[in-house]
Amino acid sequence: MLLIFRTYGNQGPPLVIIHGFLGMGDNWHLLAQQFGKDFSVYVMDMRNHGKSGHSDEFSLPLMVDDIIETLDKEGISKVNIIGHSMGGKVGMLMALENPSLVEKLVVADIAPKAYPPGHEDVLRAFHRIDLKTLQTRNEADSLMAQDLPDFSTRQFLLKNLTRDDNGNFIWKMNFPVLEKYYNNMSIQIEGSPYYNPTLFIRGGKSKYIKDTDLDMIEKLFPNYILETIADAGHWLHADKPQEFYDLVRGFIFAS
Numbered sequence: 001m002l003l004i005f006r007t008y009g010n011q012g013p014p015l016v017i018i019h020g021f022l023g024m025g026d027n028w029h030l031l032a033q034q035f036g037k038d039f040s041v042y043v044m045d046m047r048n049h050g051k052s053g054h055s056d057e058f059s060l061p062l063m064v065d066d067i068i069e070t071l072d073k074e075g076i077s078k079v080n081i082i083g084h085s086m087g088g089k090v091g092m093l094m095a096l097e098n099p100s101l102v103e104k105l106v107v108a109d110i111a112p113k114a115y116p117p118g119h120e121d122v123l124r125a126f127h128r129i130d131l132k133t134l135q136t137r138n139e140a141d142s143l144m145a146q147d148l149p150d151f152s153t154r155q156f157l158l159k160n161l162t163r164d165d166n167g168n169f170i171w172k173m174n175f176p177v178l179e180k181y182y183n184n185m186s187i188q189i190e191g192s193p194y195y196n197p198t199l200f201i202r203g204g205k206s207k208y209i210k211d212t213d214l215d216m217i218e219k220l221f222p223n224y225i226l227e228t229i230a231d232a233g234h235w236l237h238a239d240k241p242q243e244f245y246d247l248v249r250g251f252i253f254a255s
Contacts, residue, residue: 001062003070004051005044009036013103013252014079016067017043018087021185022122022157022173024050031237034245038253039080044070046087048174055174058181060086060189064094068101077101080252084108084237085208086185095198096191096220105198105221106248109206109234111213112189112220121147122157123179134169137161156235191220198224199251201244203232225251 006025015035017028025032025043035041045052046063055062067090071079080103083091088110095102125147129140140161144154160172198221202209209217209226217224227247232239 001047001053001055001066001069002073003044003046003066004053005042005070006032008032008041008043009038010040012039014076015039015041015252016071016079016081017041018063018067018081018083018090019044019046019049020085020087021119021182022049022160022178023084023087024159024172026050026159027156028237031241031245034241035249038249042071042074042076042079046090048177050172054177056177058174058177059184060089060093060187063090064097067094068098071101078103080104080106082106082108082248083110085110085234089185089187089189092189092194092220093191095194095196096189099194099196102194102196104196104252105194106251107198107200108244109202109208109236111200111209112216113213114188115186115208117183117186119182123182125154125157126175126179131169131171140169152235152238156238189220193219194221195223197251197254199247200224200226201236201247202226202228203234203236203239204228204230205233206236208234 025045028043032041032043047055047066048058081091088107095105125144128143141154148154162172164170229236229240229243237244
């Protein structure tokens with residue numbers, strides 16, 4: 001599947017940004033503008049997310065294939081990658097399977113291990129919203145608040161809410177398929193080691209990358225660096241955008 005993407009900047013090495021589960025490329029707009037000063041940035045909407053096409057199929061390998069197909073159409077043969085959460089797993093798999101395509105890899109707050117289900121509260125919050133009767137975004141926010149007390153998390157998720165040509169509320173993402181195949185995002189990443197430089201960044205308040213995960217990370221990505229952004233949670237790039245930007249830029253341009 002060819003993906004919808006937005007570009008920032010037109011100079012410097014290509015940089016692909018891969019968003020997380022229930023996200024979209026627009027979530028990265030401000031950081032992409034910064035990266036666009038030094039890179040040719042491609043911020044992609046994954047299948048069943050944002051403005052990209054909907055499909056009855058959804059998995060990490062399929063998303064890797066989508067990115068490669070899109071890059072091939074654009075005539076791009078080597079990229080740097082930033083992947084957050086689900087996007088980090090996509091980036092890891094892409095690097096392991098296509099090492100000649102990935103110059104450097106940045107993985108934001110996710111490890112290659114299998115994770116137990118952890119988004120039940122988010123899925124419940126979406127189910128509280130009946131699009132046929134919904135009148136306002138504030139109403140949707142109030143409904144979600146019953147399961148998601150954090151305001152910034154709700155605002156992030158509600159970026160998926162839009163209106164069709166008739167003014168009716170719809171989801172941008174393909175929620176039924178994403179919910180059905182949610183467990184596909186939690187699988188362990190495996191493959192032959194990727195020897196190019198890899199930067200793992202974790203949030204100091206997040207538990208997604210633990211010290212006990214480092215042996216697995218080293219086996220798959222032996223040339224890795226781990227950085228921790230203090231006072232940042234799972235959405236570390238939104239919590240501490242300047243710190244995130246400085247780490248990524250310094251890593252990619254390091255000799």
